[in-house]
Amino acid sequence: MLSKFYMPTKVIMGEDCIIKNCELLTTLGRKALIVTGAKSSKMNGSENDVKIALESIGIQYEVFDKVMSNPTIDCVYEGASMAKGTSADFIIAIGGGSPMDAGKAIALLAAQDIGQENLFSGQYENKVLPMALVPTTAGTGSEVTPYSILTNHKAQTKTSIASDLLFPTFAFLDAKYTESLGLMTTINTAIDALSHAIEGMLSVKATTVSDALASESIRLIMNCIPDMIQGAEIKNPLDLKQRELLLQASCIAGMVIAQTGTTAVHAMGYPLTYFKDIDHGRANGLLLGEYLKLVEKEEPNLSTRILKVMNVSETEEFKELLNRLLGPREEISSEEIFQYSARASKTKNMNNCVVKPTEDDIKTMYTKSLTN
Incomplete structure (x- = not known):
């Protein structure tokens, strides 16, 4: 190829x-x-x-x-x-x-x-x-x-x-x-970088080189997640060394999407940012777990490879990590789900997906991610 x-x-x-x-x-x-x-x-x-x-x-x-x-x-x-x-x-x-x-x-x-x-x-x-x-x-x-x-x-x-x-x-x-950033901004931006790296591995444009970069970015970010979770729970900021690792991981993940583009997670996140003013990285994090579950259903070998890089055993464990980082989730109405799904399904990002969700899949992911 x-x-x-x-x-x-x-x-x-x-x-x-x-x-x-x-x-x-x-x-x-x-x-x-x-x-x-x-x-x-x-x-x-x-x-x-x-x-x-x-x-x-x-x-x-x-x-x-x-x-x-x-x-x-x-x-x-x-x-x-x-x-x-x-x-x-x-x-x-x-x-x-x-x-x-x-x-x-x-x-x-x-x-x-x-x-x-x-x-x-x-x-x-x-x-x-x-x-x-x-x-x-x-x-x-x-x-x-x-x-x-x-x-x-x-x-x-x-x-x-x-x-x-x-x-x-x-x-x-x-x-x-980056030292003066608040903890939630630090978390939201780190999740954005993590989403870039994971989406890069889920792209039809992924290569051996981009996957190698994505894997290293994911490893660096996942190593910082326990401290980010602890920080979120006890209001303790990250030290400079951890911030250096996150900055490197973000840059590496940027190199990934420069080659692969982004996928369904970004397509679904954009309406949340435009209409609901949800931070871009947070919007990605709210949706990332459910998209990985869809990948797990359609391409289990690919999802298993990503979970192994993250050093987590299953998708539900990853979703729980995201929940602890993000805290209480925003909610959207059924009308908004219908509107956002129609918009997301038409974006160019969808053409990058190894697992391309249908509009019904998108509605399901919004529903599971953003409704009680």
């Missing part, structure tokens, strides 16, 4: 890595647009470190800090307009998945004229501003993927720009930026 692996991003990891490797930024351009949110990158020190790095090598910068959670199409067009207006010739995106995804879309839109009607077409000129990404959560892996996920109000969902143009040139991973 023909397979390929492509991940051109250079990843630098470690404490103060962006300051210690600031000379790399001189290869990207002469003026940066820093893309970030309004508060978190200022509070965790990442924005200040990026500014120190740029100033130490004489690179000018402007700051676009209007990225909201689940960034909109309008947001990235506004950012691209600022990049053009300030003559920025490269992008540094700082934050969780939202600023990183916004930064990638801004890099594309600042380099070429793309109307909103063609934004998700996949048909682009071979032009993009170079990018460096600085993740401050351990979940999305966006620093090593060719995707930008945006809130699409017209379609009432989250929609992906997918192009190899969106691979960043550099990713700087410094776990100290």
